[in-house]
Amino acid sequence: MTYTSILTEIRGRIGIVTLNRPQAMNAFNTAMLTELFDALDVYDNDERVGAIIVTGNEKAFAAGADIKEMAEATPFDMIGQGRVEKWDRIRTIKKVVIAAVSGWALGGGCEFAISCDMIVASETAKFGQPEITIGVIPGAGGTQRLARLLGKNLAMEMVINNRTLTAPEALQFGLVNRVVPVDGYLTAAVAFAEEIDARAPLAVRMAKDSVNAAFETTLAEGLKAEKRNFYTLFSTEDQKEGMKAFIEKRKPNWKGR
Numbered sequence: 001m002t003y004t005s006i007l008t009e010i011r012g013r014i015g016i017v018t019l020n021r022p023q024a025m026n027a028f029n030t031a032m033l034t035e036l037f038d039a040l041d042v043y044d045n046d047e048r049v050g051a052i053i054v055t056g057n058e059k060a061f062a063a064g065a066d067i068k069e070m071a072e073a074t075p076f077d078m079i080g081q082g083r084v085e086k087w088d089r090i091r092t093i094k095k096v097v098i099a100a101v102s103g104w105a106l107g108g109g110c111e112f113a114i115s116c117d118m119i120v121a122s123e124t125a126k127f128g129q130p131e132i133t134i135g136v137i138p139g140a141g142g143t144q145r146l147a148r149l150l151g152k153n154l155a156m157e158m159v160i161n162n163r164t165l166t167a168p169e170a171l172q173f174g175l176v177n178r179v180v181p182v183d184g185y186l187t188a189a190v191a192f193a194e195e196i197d198a199r200a201p202l203a204v205r206m207a208k209d210s211v212n213a214a215f216e217t218t219l220a221e222g223l224k225a226e227k228r229n230f231y232t233l234f235s236t237e238d239q240k241e242g243m244k245a246f247i248e249k250r251k252p253n254w255k256g257r
């Protein structure tokens with residue numbers, strides 16, 4: 001697929017997808033959304049890529065869905081364009097996806113960022129769900145994920161009263177993993193992704209799957225998923241290598257098998 005609204009780059013072993021509609025604050029139109037998920041799929045299946053970063057520019061990660069594109073839409077247009085399915089595809093990516101956020105992460109932009117596995121934010125990052133100001137509510141998981149991540153009261157305030165969170169607030173409330181100076185946020189995200197890529201790949205995958213189970217199932221089902229993943233890892237060469245390396249007081253040499 002030829003991309004017109006995103007840029008892609010493999011830096012070392014890190015796949016970087018840059019949202020690239022600066023004239024529209026990186027608002028997600030159908031083309032950009034389609035390209036973004038195509039690129040994520042490509043990197044998810046590319047053995048040269050160990051982890052993935054999605055980023056925007058300094059001013060805007062993404063200002064949400066493209067309001068101009070959906071202003072006149074009917075419910076059937078919204079359903080027919082498969083938007084829900086498109087947004088849902090982030091849940092199917094197996095590799096770790098880190099959002100590197102600077103500037104605005106609003107509406108669908110905030111929802112996309114919090115659907116990633118982790119977030120590195122620049123000091124200027126701002127997170128919000130302003131849909132209420134245009135007569136709607138979040139439609140890509142914001143009400144559910146923010147309630148789980150931040151608790152009910154703050155989620156209510158963001159969704160009902162357009163409360164935005166600054167980067168320090170987002171860090172304080174656990175919405176992001178780290179806040180770094182704006183001139184180094186992508187570099188910091190790449191370093192973070194490289195740390196993850198240096199770990200046992202199958203264990204990383206199982207760890208991601210297990211933590212995600214906490215958001216998608218009951219505690220009992222989540223505990224079952226964790227146990228299943230834990231036991232499965234005992235069938236890998238990396239488990240044998242990791243434990244042997246510990247005993248031999250040396251660094252493990254991961255094979256991803």
Ligand code: DAK
Pocket residue numbers: 023024025027063064065066067068069078083084085087104106107108109130131134138139140
């Ligand atoms: N859509 C379209 N264009 C946008 C945009 C957006 N969301 N955000 C900004 N732009 C455009 C502006 O219209 C402007 O274009 P021109 O007038 O120059 O042609 C250009 O980007 C620069 O924006 P501003 O002039 O407004 O720049 P400022 O620095 O003054 O303000 C801002 C930046 C980000 C605070 C402001 O632009 C803003 O408030 N933007 C709108 C934010 C917003 O309301 N976002 C929520 C959108 S609704 C779904 C799943 C998810 C969704 C929908 C469906 N399904 C599963 C079905 C998601 C919905 C949303 O996200």
